[in-house]
Amino acid sequence: MKAIQVGLLGIGTVGSGTFAVLQRNQEEIRRRAGRGIEITMVADLDTARAKALVGEHVQVVGDARAVIANPDIEVVIELIGGYGIARTLVLEAIAAGKHVVTANKALLAVHGTEIFQAAADKGVMVAFEAAVAGGIPIIxxxxxxxxxxxxxxxxxxxxxxxxxxxxxxxxxxxxxxxxxxxxxxxxxxxxxxxxxxxxxxxxxxxxxxxxxxxxxxxxxxxxxxxxxxxxxxxxxxxxxxxxxxxxxxxxxxxxxxxxxxxxxxxxxxxxxxxxxxxxxxxxxxxxxxxxxxxxxxxxxxxxxxxxxKGAGAEPTASAVIADLVDVARLATSDPQHRVPHLAFQPGAMRDVSVLPMDEIVTSYYLRLTVADEAGVLARVATILADAGISVDALLQREADEVGGEGSTQTDLIILTHEAREGAMNGALTQLQALPTVLAPIVRIRKEELN
Amino acid sequence: MKAIQVGLLGIGTVGSGTFAVLQRNQEEIRRRAGRGIEITMVADLDTARAKALVGEHVQVVGDARAVIANPDIEVVIELIGGYGIARTLVLEAIAAGKHVVTANKALLAVHGTEIFQAAADKGVMVAFEAAVAGGIPIIxxxxxxxxxxxxxxxxxxxxxxxxxxxxxxxxxxxxxxxxxxxxxxxxxxxxxxxxxxxxxxxxxxxxxxxxxxxxxxxxxxxxxxxxxxxxxxxxxxxxxxxxxxxxxxxxxxxxxxxxxxxxxxxxxxxxxxxxxxxxxxxxxxxxxxxxxxxxxxxxxxxxxxxxxKGAGAEPTASAVIADLVDVARLATSDPQHRVPHLAFQPGAMRDVSVLPMDEIVTSYYLRLTVADEAGVLARVATILADAGISVDALLQREADEVGGEGSTQTDLIILTHEAREGAMNGALTQLQALPTVLAPIVRIRKEELN
CATH class of the missing domain: 3.30.360.10 (Dihydrodipicolinate Reductase; domain 2)
Known part of the structure; x- marks a missing residue:
């Protein structure tokens, strides 16, 4: 089977890593993919530097649209980054019937719905393993x-x-x-x-x-x-x-x-x-x-x-090339056999909302700088209890340890069980208003992950 | 698209887990796969128990061959285990043009070459994510x-x-x-x-x-x-x-x-x-x-x-079902678009040999029980040096700590740098022959994994 021709937009760190790994492991990759994968055209504003990187057998252009216009190119790798020109070029590549491989998390997180819809309409793939956690095949x-x-x-x-x-x-x-x-x-x-x-x-x-x-x-x-x-x-x-x-x-x-x-x-x-x-x-x-x-x-x-490794030239290239192999395997198959962009079939997505922070449920670490006097802990505990927040662990430092000898303030560290963030916000407002709480309260969320 | 019909051979722990997860998450799985996946036939020697597990809508038979012979079944899950009847049934299922999903590591490690060849000849898939590390998608x-x-x-x-x-x-x-x-x-x-x-x-x-x-x-x-x-x-x-x-x-x-x-x-x-x-x-x-x-x-x-999790009913079922989804997606595609059984295209495999243990290179932990007397360490070090093995770290216990007060023997612990196992075997023979080495030497290999 003929090698699949790939155009690369942007040959910075990840781009040159991708080019280098594709070259170095070309035989191994061909043995897996069943066909060669070749970057035959590169677009970069700095054409001189790009030419030095890829050698004379690869066509280098300053205009990314020349890559998209090339009928021999089946796949476009977008490594420009950002939401601006990258968005325009990805949409143009899709409109031209090219498959797209990208590491651009910002673009997809913000404009993913538009881009995946365009790809589905055109029957092309947009692959983005490199967009999350670099070389880890988490997608x-x-x-x-x-x-x-x-x-x-x-x-x-x-x-x-x-x-x-x-x-x-x-x-x-x-x-x-x-x-x-x-x-x-x-x-x-x-x-x-x-x-x-x-x-x-x-x-x-x-x-x-x-x-x-x-x-x-x-x-x-x-x-x-x-x-x-x-x-x-x-x-x-x-x-x-x-x-x-x-x-x-x-x-x-x-x-x-x-x-x-x-x-x-x-x-x-x-x-x-x-x-x-x-x-x-x-x-x-x-x-x-x-x-x-x-x-x-x-x-x-x-x-x-x-x-x-979540970043770096070759770890990210590893993800870009894994996507290229997937695309090469499935390029000639009909689109319904492919893995859906967002894991679920486009017709089977759910319109579930992201909850506002008041509605999340988590546990908390609190650090209160308090006056070192009797009754402080009782008042703090009462406010939390009234808000329905139960205490899991408590660490009270001796005032001398925290503020030096003779200090009159101390740190009170509290770990809570799970609570609704809205309830915690209410309790924090009350705690902060206590005259014995002497500095802004530090609140850090806690997850057990078991 | 019509649901894909699956036959299950053997409904033990993993089989019943697979059935349960497919039922519980059927909607979620269909939203991903683009078509339903249904176990419509189960073969198990204990038909009464199998019937109790799967209910009346699933056909239960005592003879696995009835599943293979059913033309409506496109995929056979083999969860019998072992090299015996499982091998025969997998080969028969392949011969009947069924795709196979199996958790049977023993079968594939020993008869994989024969089985993958048969599958390639017939243009069907043999998927085995569940065979290695249970629910971890390592394959x-x-x-x-x-x-x-x-x-x-x-x-x-x-x-x-x-x-x-x-x-x-x-x-x-x-x-x-x-x-x-x-x-x-x-x-x-x-x-x-x-x-x-x-x-x-x-x-x-x-x-x-x-x-x-x-x-x-x-x-x-x-x-x-x-x-x-x-x-x-x-x-x-x-x-x-x-x-x-x-x-x-x-x-x-x-x-x-x-x-x-x-x-x-x-x-x-x-x-x-x-x-x-x-x-x-x-x-x-x-x-x-x-x-x-x-x-x-x-x-x-x-x-x-x-x-x-590397084992257990539902973690292993997770891997079995992931394979079913892959098979369901690719069942109607032509075989060359599929991922090769052993990652590389059948024509691109290499006949590289597994090295005999004498040729492996690793580092070592050695524990020698030695007489607590002058010169022992020097003799040990000389034998290792003559074999070209260099010492990375050394731990010598006081005799009293090891054998109690008045003890005349002690433990000598050595970590080596990398060496060829053949050289280490030679050195161990010499070390064991020393009159001051009082018990069989313990040798454990060591890998830095960095």
Whole structure:
């Protein structure tokens, strides 16, 4: 069978990794796919650099539309990134009847509904294994490996930059700013790290996993997005003493109505990214540095975990090429035999909403800076009890330990059982108003993940 | 599209789990697969029990051949197990043009070549996700998720019984026999646990992963198989002190010639199951109880890990049903679009041999019971050095600690760097012959897995 011809849009880090791995392992890949896979055309603004990377046998152009217009190209790899020109080019490639492989989580999390619909109308594939957790084949696991299951929840360390920073904070007792500087110096964080440290990148990926897991449209605009910039070394230390690690998790969960919700009829999907306490004994709590891991809980399979490199040229190329092999295998088959873009057949998607944060149910870590005097704990406990929130564990530091000898304030650390976030918000307002609570209360969500 | 009709051969634990999950999640599964999947016929020797399990709408027969002969049945699930009648029935189902889904690792590890050839000739699929690591979609990850990679090695905890026993030995300081009794009492080990504790079950699974990873025929007869029955609590304790855990690993590795081998031309595949020291900081070292995990190293993706339940009714059913969905999607497609049984196209398999154990390269843990006298260490070190084996770490116990006050013997624990097993065997013969070595030397292999 003739080799399938592929056009590459954007030859940066991942693009050149993809080109290199396809070359190096071409024989192995052909033995698996049953046909060759060749990048025969590359578009990049920097044509000189692109030519130097791919050599003289590959056509290099400055205009991506020349790739899309080439009738010999069957598959277009989009590695430009962002929502702008990438969206236009992906839609044009689909309109031209090309299959698309992309690593662009931002694009799909925001414009996925439009793009997948266009692809379905045209009968082409849009493959995006590289968009979530780099080289880990998590999209394949969710869409194909766990099809027997009602997925219950997914929790992922899906941003390497923030996991690296959190590992540094814990290992070296650093505060966020110092750890970020380390990460930038070592190349784990970009000069403008906003998308990573504010949780936006993780939320894009969580949005995609949520859609695939539950058969719902992508709803990035409804995701709760909270980064790690406010996290203090103190809380990492207290969490450790209580048997927990703090990780930035992308979390999504199916909710079917629950006695804790304001109304028993509340059904929907939780979709949230925030720092999270995780029991130290869980495997995912021990994922360190820039590594990624995703935990998936299904009703039949139970808890499964997928671990690997979430970024970098060759790990991401590994996912891009796996998609190319899938596309090469199925390019000539009729579309109904293919795996649906979002795991469920387009006609069988459900319009389930993402729940507002007041309706989510989780447990909490609270740190209160309180006056070191009698009765404080009783007042705090009463407010929580009145809100229907029960305390799971409590850590009270001696005032001297916290503020030095003669200090009149101390830290009160509380772990709660599960509660509705709306109830917790109400209780926090009351707690914050107590005259004996001397500083803004720190609240970090906690998931047991068992 | 009409529901695909499935016949089930053998409705034991996994069979009834498969039936139950297919019923419970039928709507979810249909939304993914694009068509219903129904078990409409069941064969089991105990027809009364089978009827009670599946209800009156499913036809129950005592003769598996009646299922194979039914023209409405497109897929046969084989859950009988073993090499005997299961082999005959699988071949007959293939001959009748049925697709086959099986959890039978023993059958495929031993007769895979014959079975896959028959399936290829007939243009049907034989799917076996459930044969390795239960609910973990590891076959899919290897065959489809990592197609870009030259797989370098795979290491797996792929037998839950032995991992449970090893966890008990470590947690409670038990010796093997006591831990086995615990496992049997708690239902983690069978009355006759031979296949598990002797490593045979793990070797079946490692054989299948090896074939898929390297594009070679199944070669179970060439696998080195060593169980955990000889393992002592002492060695688990010493390993721990040196920063290692002992796990029963199924291990397979590509070898391209290496300066450590007797001949630089040695190429082949290592395929071995044995107790193995693994650094305690690796995630896989922290996989406890009956859980399974597989680490896969590919040249592009680096190290990835897949974790979950390796056995049990519903986790295994999860894998069986994932295969059913794949088969349902591709049943009407032409065979060349399907994923090859062993990941590589049948015409592109390589006849690479499994290396004899003398040619493998690994590092070692040695425990020598030696006379507590001057010069012993020097003699031991000289023998190892003369064999070209270098010492990485050494732990010598005070004689009093080991044998009680006034003892004249002590334990000498050595960790070596990588060496050829043939060289190690030669050195061990010499070491054992030393008059100051007072008991059989314990040798456990060690893998860094980084």
């Amino acid at each position: 394949k696991a969710l869409r194909e490996g766990l099809t027997a299951n009602r997925i219950q929840w997914i929790a992922g360390i899906i941003n390497g930059t923030t996991n690296f920073i959190l590992s540094e904070m814990r290992d070296k007792g650093l505060d966020f700013d110092a750890a970020l500087k380390d990460a930038q110096r070592l190349g784990y964080a970009e000069a403008d790290p906003t998308f990573d440290i504010e949780g936006v990148d993780a939320a894009h990926k969580a949005t995609l996993m949520s859609a695939i897991a539950f058969g719902i449209p992508v709803q990035f605009d409804k995701a709760h997005v909270e980064g790690i910039t406010q996290l203090a070394a103190t809380d990492i230390k207290y969490a450790e003493q209580l048997g927990y690690r703090i990780k930035l998790l992308g979390f999504t969960k199916r909710r079917e109505g629950n006695e804790l919700t304001s109304s028993p009829a509340v059904r929907g999907v939780e979709l949230r990214v925030h720092p999270t306490l995780v029991p130290a004994k869980r495997l995912i709590a021990n994922v360190e540095g820039a590594m990624n891991a995703v935990v998936v809980n299904g009703d039949a399979v139970g808890t499964t975990l997928y671990y690997g | 899919k990850a290897l065959r489809e998720g990592l197609t870009a990679n030259r797989i370098q090695w795979i290491a797996g905890i792929i037998n839950g019984t032995t991992n449970f026993i090893l966890s008990e030995m470590r947690d409670k300081g038990l010796d093997f026999d006591a831990a086995l009794k615990d496992a049997q009492r708690l239902g983690y080990a069978e009355a006759d646990p031979t296949f598990d504790i002797e490593g045979v079950d793990a070797a079946h699974k490692a054989t299948l992963m090896s074939a898929i990873a390297f594009g070679i025929p199944v070669q179970f007869d060439k696998a080195h198989v060593e169980g955990i029955t000889q393992l002592a609590a002492t060695d688990i304790k010493y390993a721990e002190q040196l920063g290692y855990r002992i796990k029963l690993l199924g291990f397979t590795k590509r070898r391209e010639g290496n300066e450590l081998t007797s001949s630089p031309a040695v190429r082949g595949v290592e395929l071995r199951v044995h107790p193995t020291l693994v650094p305690a900081k690796r995630l896989i070292a922290n996989v406890e109880g009956a859980m399974n995990a597989v680490v896969v190293n590919g040249d592009a993706v680096g190290t990835t890990l897949y974790y979950g």
